[in-house]
Amino acid sequence: MTGTWHNHHDYLPAAGHDLLLPGYDLLTRLLGMRPAYRALVDQAELYDGAQVLEIGCGTGNLTLAAKSAESGVDMTGLDPDPRALTRARKKARGLTGIRFEQGYAQKLPYADGSFDRVLSSMMLHHLDPDVKAAALAEAFRVLRPGGRLGVSDVIADEGTDPGQLAAAEQRAGCLNGALSQCQYSDLLQAAGFTGISITPTHQAEPGLHSAIVQAVRPAAQQP
């Protein structure tokens, strides 16, 4: 169970608590998340017919931004929170080639190699360290060889004093620890990814940066 303020789920809900979920979309607007969704979608280079998964889709903002940027993609948003999924489905009413399903990033209910892109926004830093590793391994498994991972997340600046980092994480709500660039890169490599790039975009708090993380599942080796 994720330990936070009166949270009785085994995941941390989008706004930290079920009662705050109705305000989540407004909060993302106030925090200026839309440009971050757009940047992630642009970097993913989506194309007509691409099978795209978002892990930890919450109320569907990034999944919908991807669909709106390239209407020919087949979008799947996955999240453990049924309340967030209900909101996402309402927002996607009338669209085709988009679905929202319940599940966990660390145990994806999809066959190996079923997606061309896996996206994630502001989710991985909430997970416990072993769950982060399992989620990245699952993203690798469901990507086809040559498929790409694109993540927006919060990373810790290298060498930040642990006390300062803990205080910054508390203010930013990253309850289970933001990784440094090196740690992120190590986890991605351990999952099998190559072509790793981690680009800090802006400072979220002293010691913490928002960043876009990209990685590739290597194409199959020729025999």
Ligand SMILES: C[S@@+](CC[C@H](N)C(=O)[O-])C[C@H]1O[C@@H](n2cnc3c(N)ncnc32)[C@H](O)[C@@H]1O
């Ligand atoms: C801060 S919200 C981000 C939502 C959305 N990606 C966005 O950018 O608006 C984090 C989301 O991660 C989901 N989440 C938490 N634990 C998860 C897990 N183990 N697997 C998948 N999603 C998870 C939460 O339910 C929540 O919707």
